Amino acid sequence: MSGPAQNTPDHVSPDQTNSDQTDTLTLLGTGDSKGVPRFWCACAVCAEARGVNGQPGLNRRTRTATLLRSGARVALLDAGPDTHAGLARLSGPLVPDAVFISHAHNDHLLGLGDLLDYARFAPGRLRVYAPPEVVPQIAARFPYAFPAGEGGPVQPIPPQGVPVGEVVVRAFRVPHGANGHSHAYRLDRPAGAGGDGWSAAVVTDAIGIPPGLAREWLRAPGGAGLDTLVLGTSFEDESGAPLTSRSVYDVRGALRLPWARAAGQVVLTHLSHGVDVRRAGHLPPGWRYAHDDLTVHLTAAAARPGPSPSHNL
Numbered sequence: 001m002s003g004p005a006q007n008t009p010d011h012v013s014p015d016q017t018n019s020d021q022t023d024t025l026t027l028l029g030t031g032d033s034k035g036v037p038r039f040w041c042a043c044a045v046c047a048e049a050r051g052v053n054g055q056p057g058l059n060r061r062t063r064t065a066t067l068l069r070s071g072a073r074v075a076l077l078d079a080g081p082d083t084h085a086g087l088a089r090l091s092g093p094l095v096p097d098a099v100f101i102s103h104a105h106n107d108h109l110l111g112l113g114d115l116l117d118y119a120r121f122a123p124g125r126l127r128v129y130a131p132p133e134v135v136p137q138i139a140a141r142f143p144y145a146f147p148a149g150e151g152g153p154v155q156p157i158p159p160q161g162v163p164v165g166e167v168v169v170r171a172f173r174v175p176h177g178a179n180g181h182s183h184a185y186r187l188d189r190p191a192g193a194g195g196d197g198w199s200a201a202v203v204t205d206a207i208g209i210p211p212g213l214a215r216e217w218l219r220a221p222g223g224a225g226l227d228t229l230v231l232g233t234s235f236e237d238e239s240g241a242p243l244t245s246r247s248v249y250d251v252r253g254a255l256r257l258p259w260a261r262a263a264g265q266v267v268l269t270h271l272s273h274g275v276d277v278r279r280a281g282h283l284p285p286g287w288r289y290a291h292d293d294l295t296v297h298l299t300a301a302a303a304r305p306g307p308s309p310s311h312n313l
């Protein structure tokens, strides 16, 4: 039996939040929709991902879920099916202040079930947001959480965004190739008393973003590149597949995107078994492959210490 007594916010430990004023992203899940290893697959990447003696390989990747921390506030950006396992790996209890869902694909949404259960036990504690057009799709997937006549537990993300600590989270619509469209997150910390501002975007599921959209959403306010870009690249090279069948950028294509090249740091995520993170030597300085539980510091590009060696995993 479970009940409210086991789920009260009192169980949130302060050691799960930043006591300083830094902003970070922790990528709990960095795999594509099917995860790595594919359970049916014997390729070299999947074999390495399975690991040895119970220790996972470097290519073990779960589905998308990302923690944004700003000071004492925490948001969860997407909640894939492995979200519970990702939260269970943290050193202590954590209830995000807000959860955002980018689009209603299973690999970004199915973990929301656990969170909606929590929201029911602790009303008002957990705010869930999605782009307005995605809210009814979530309601169709979790009908029990949307009783008739009630507003439901998921709010539309307002155009001006939602503050999480010092960071403003907004969502913008992006093409998702054969899968229609998705949304990406724009994150901004305005410059102010707390120090330098920065701009970042988390674009996990997109392909073919038109230049006008990139100009609007994938540049810093002054027109320079973003300080941080987290970009989904499911495969290293998908040029063999017809463009009409693809739904996410590949690494080869990402390296040619002007707005990606202009970013201060680029973290490639949403990686399938078509990417081997042991082979990252071809990535330019400032670019790296993500791995589950990677923490990325969100700062102004100029404030970042020296070239990061981390692209050589």
Ligand SMILES: [Zn+2]
Residues within 6 Å of the ligand: 032, 033, 064, 105, 107, 108, 204, 205, 270
């Ligand atoms: Zn996805």
Ligand SMILES: [Zn+2]
Residues within 6 Å of the ligand: 103, 105, 176, 179, 182, 205
């Ligand atoms: Zn998707």
